[in-house]
Amino acid sequence: MAGSIEHPIALGADREQVSLPLLGSVHEWVVTVDHKRLGMMYIGGGLVFFVIAGLQAATIRLQLAIPEAGIVAPQVFNRLLTVHGTAMVFLVGMPVLTGFLNYLVPLMIGARDLAFPRLNAFGFWLWLFGSLLLYFSYIGGDGLYGAGSAPDVGWFAYAPLTERAFSRGNSTDYWILSILLTSVGSTATAINLLTSIFCMRCEGMTLRKMPVLVWLAAVVSFLMCVALPPLSAAQIMLLLDRFLGAHFFDTQAGGSAILWQHFFWIFGHPEVYILVFPAFAFANEIIPVFSRKVIFGYSVMVAASCAIAIISLSVWAHHMFSVGMAPAGNAFFAASTMLVSVPTGIKIFNWIGTMWGGKIRFRVPMLFSVAFLVQFLIAGLTGIMLGVAPFDWQLTDTYFVVAHFHYVLIGAIIFMIFAAIYYWFPKATGKMLSERLGKWHFWLFLIGFHMTFDTMHFAGMRGMPRRIYTYQPGRGLDTLNLIESVGVIFQAAGVLILLINVIRSIRSGEPAGDDPWDAWTLEWSTSSPPPEYNFATLPVVRSRRPLWDLKHPEDPDWKYE
Amino acid sequence: MMMKRWLLAIAAMMASATLAVANDWGMGDANSKIPPSSIFSPVSTPASDISTLAFFVLAITGAIFLIVGGLIVYSIVRFRARADDDGREPPQVYGSNPIEFAWTTVPIIIVFVLILITARTIYTVQAAARPPGAIAVRVIGHQWWWEFQYPELGIVTANELHVPLSDPKNPTPTFLVLESADVAHSFWVPRLAGKTDVIPNHKNTMWIDPHQAGTFLGQCAEFCGTEHAMMLLRVIVEPRGDFQKWAAAEKQAPVQDASVARGRALFESTACVSCHTIRGTQATGTFGPDLTHLMSRETLGAGVAMNTPEHLKIWVHDPEEMKPGALMPAMNLEQKDLDGLVAYLATLK
Structure with a gap:
């Protein structure tokens, strides 16, 4: 029974290659309900916004390179930081990561598509048009007041700065509606993923035999279903405040500014895990394959992820240590925050356990994964510092926090997104990405990342608050800020090389074959790119690594699991 | 040709960046006479309590970084694929319960210690009793400036907070009540204390007891709109006598000239x-x-x-x-x- 999985059959290659006129192929993409096409559209769209929001960040760094620079006006700067933050979370992180899950989950569970393909398409288009609304605010935000343009209230939009009295025009309304739409789209995706994972696994794939990535997709979807509604609710309340004269957050009429903070962070903290779990998921697939070893401690890995998800729902107020909570409240949220580090530590140890005794191949996806491990370790440790409430009274709202969350969002998540791009690009396109350009991309981005974000910790500890459009000379911040800004050049060069690499490979990349990395999960058993229906016959599996069983009939996994 | 055009473009950009530097209105020189506002050079009890705790946390996290980072570096060096590899897969190890138990228990113990020591500092800073000699100041955040009222002394001033030096033997700390006239702000002078948010419809309190005279820089730390960056503040700590002299002068109506x-x-x-x-x-x-x-x-x-x-x-x-x-x-x-x-x-x- 060792070979009970159907042998790879590449029916996609048999299809007649009809070259459609441009309009026809665009039409094909617009009307598609195929999870792979939607996944790639999510990733592609997210990367476009990544470049735009990245250029906005570069402008921010240009303004802060020297003290008292006048490159952009204060209000323009505030718009830049708001749109950069909002876009990177909702227009880049969410779509790219859910795009990967969209693409991979059905392939990994041996299904032909997600449970609700049309809902999937609906979610994508909601996301796309919601995203466009955010940038449309640059044109339409003016409203009737001549006061607006893009939102300038910060990505967490603390009340009452967002109320009519302080935010005139329609820019804040665009911010609300944009996120409201993308959130509904994300919730739809989450329901879709959960249903698919629970109902559409192939024969033999019990819950305990799912790849860890699929487990994490389920955990993420659960978190999305729980965490996004409070945000949507708060945004609807804010809309009521702004248009119908409600007073939820309107402090001038007795509303509560702190209520908004609770609503936002009840969403906001799980959101961090919504973004970082897919990164963990990629690491869980990539590190074993390039270490040539099975994942160490599968059940513990899964349990740790569930534990993080559950604890993460009770830590939100660590974003609010300075709002003047009672000592007991501060102590509770400090304790729950530090508790998260236990299961998180377990994950890091298990990844080391996976590499231990392996034969590690340093291809580009693995390079990014190793950098991820170290950077995520640092992000976790600075997270503990921020969890120590009194330490946080000093560090919160400074560049230390900016450094910490960019270590998570870039050092962990973007690095793993890059790893995932190099790892699964051959599957999605049938072409390999250049290893040489990939290494250039890796080293340039690594150097730039550390120049920019390592130094920010020190700026924060020297009293530099976040979100300031300039700082005065003579405060010991000049050199640090200059180094931070120079780092941007390296990061931009790295991303440029990635884009060149992708375009070159699509045109003339080396053919990848079905299984270029000698990997073990089901997506590598079908052709590259997979046919629309994924598998000619649905696979049957007996272990977590069906392709390992196939390749090593003398020593199959199912004997040990 | 191409190269030359690029160089010209870069030179033009740099020139415009230099032109874009605005006047600092004498603040650069004034600031350089004041030491940087590092959270690790505290001059007041709340800030030194935090700094002590911070060093302890840095030591623990630093040790964890060295150990775990060391393990990562060791494993990527020791277990890298060699050029003379035989092509066979390494032994597959599926996990180990004793090891998992060990690396779950040790972090739990560390976290437990951290929680206790954190809670202790939270209570010593937040629940400190107010001694009889304390000065009361009402801080009101405005877009984008600070109002300071001394209700007991009948003084109202702005942006520069004068407080007396506090002698540990005979402490005269300053207790601040923080309120906002418009949006959320945050009061932060790193060398004196951690930040406390200044929120409309919500009174907050904090205290400082500076034991070194001088000027300490701070600024608003919660994004509050267009000029958030220039909502600066300075705290001027003076010996008792000088503070009383200042207070007496502030109380007078100005001389009519x-x-x-x-x-x-x-x-x-x-x-x-x-x-x-x-x-x-x-x-x-x-x-x-x-x-x-x-x-x-x-x-x-x-x-x-x-x-x-x-x-x-x-x-x-x-x-x-x-x-x-x-x-x-x-x-x-x-x-x-x-x-x-x-x-x-x-x-x-």
Whole structure:
């Protein structure tokens, strides 16, 4: 029974290659309900916004390179930081990561598509048009007041700065509606993923035999279903405040500014895990394959992820240590925050356990994964510092926090997104990405990342608050800020090389074959790119690594699991 | 050719960046006389409690970083695929319960210690009792400046908080009650204490007991709109006697100087009075800073410029030049009137 999985059959290659006129192929993409096409559209769209929001960040760094620079006006700067933050979370992180899950989950569970393909398409288009609304605010935000343009209230939009009295025009309304739409789209995706994972696994794939990535997709979807509604609710309340004269957050009429903070962070903290779990998921697939070893401690890995998800729902107020909570409240949220580090530590140890005794191949996806491990370790440790409430009274709202969350969002998540791009690009396109350009991309981005974000910790500890459009000379911040800004050049060069690499490979990349990395999960058993229906016959599996069983009939996994 | 064009473009960009550097209105020189506001050079009990705790946490996290980082580096070096690899897969290890148990238990113990020590500092800072000699200050955050009221001393001032040096044997700490007139702000002077948010409809408290005289820089730490970056503040810590002298001077109404009567008349007859107060005159506005002793302050516009008559003229003429977005409108006075008005303001010592 060792070979009970159907042998790879590449029916996609048999299809007649009809070259459609441009309009026809665009039409094909617009009307598609195929999870792979939607996944790639999510990733592609997210990367476009990544470049735009990245250029906005570069402008921010240009303004802060020297003290008292006048490159952009204060209000323009505030718009830049708001749109950069909002876009990177909702227009880049969410779509790219859910795009990967969209693409991979059905392939990994041996299904032909997600449970609700049309809902999937609906979610994508909601996301796309919601995203466009955010940038449309640059044109339409003016409203009737001549006061607006893009939102300038910060990505967490603390009340009452967002109320009519302080935010005139329609820019804040665009911010609300944009996120409201993308959130509904994300919730739809989450329901879709959960249903698919629970109902559409192939024969033999019990819950305990799912790849860890699929487990994490389920955990993420659960978190999305729980965490996004409070945000949507708060945004609807804010809309009521702004248009119908409600007073939820309107402090001038007795509303509560702190209520908004609770609503936002009840969403906001799980959101961090919504973004970082897919990164963990990629690491869980990539590190074993390039270490040539099975994942160490599968059940513990899964349990740790569930534990993080559950604890993460009770830590939100660590974003609010300075709002003047009672000592007991501060102590509770400090304790729950530090508790998260236990299961998180377990994950890091298990990844080391996976590499231990392996034969590690340093291809580009693995390079990014190793950098991820170290950077995520640092992000976790600075997270503990921020969890120590009194330490946080000093560090919160400074560049230390900016450094910490960019270590998570870039050092962990973007690095793993890059790893995932190099790892699964051959599957999605049938072409390999250049290893040489990939290494250039890796080293340039690594150097730039550390120049920019390592130094920010020190700026924060020297009293530099976040979100300031300039700082005065003579405060010991000049050199640090200059180094931070120079780092941007390296990061931009790295991303440029990635884009060149992708375009070159699509045109003339080396053919990848079905299984270029000698990997073990089901997506590598079908052709590259997979046919629309994924598998000619649905696979049957007996272990977590069906392709390992196939390749090593003398020593199959199912004997040990 | 291409190269040359690029170089030219870069040179042009750099030149425009240099031109874009605005005047710092004398603040750079003034700042460099004050040590950087590092959270690790505390001069007040809450800040030193935090700094001590921070060093402890840094030591623990530093040790964890060295151990775990070391393990990562060791495993990627030791277990890298070699050039002479035989191509066989390494032994597959599926996990180990004793090892998992070990690396779950040890972090739990560390976290437990951290939680206890954190809770202790939370309570010592937040639940500190207020001794009888304490000074009370009401801090009111405005877009984008600070109002300081001393209810017991009958003083109202702005942007520069004067507090007495606190002697550990006979402590005279300052207890601040924080309120906001508009949006959320945050009061932060790193060398004196951690930050506490200044939230409308929500009173917060914090305290400091500086044991070193000098000027300490701080600023608003919660994004509060256009000029958040220039909502600066300075705390001036003085020995007891100097503080009392300052307080006594602040309590006096300003001396009426006949030579600037025209400026005073101008002040009282323009829109100035609807936002500013000068005690002993008809100006009783409360929207902007109290100007009764304007010239006793080192800086203007919440720390955006040094407080000199020349800078005052620029400020009164059009605050946008120094602080784009500031809520004070340009006064559009004729030069003669501007000179007269600023001559009057300059007497408000």
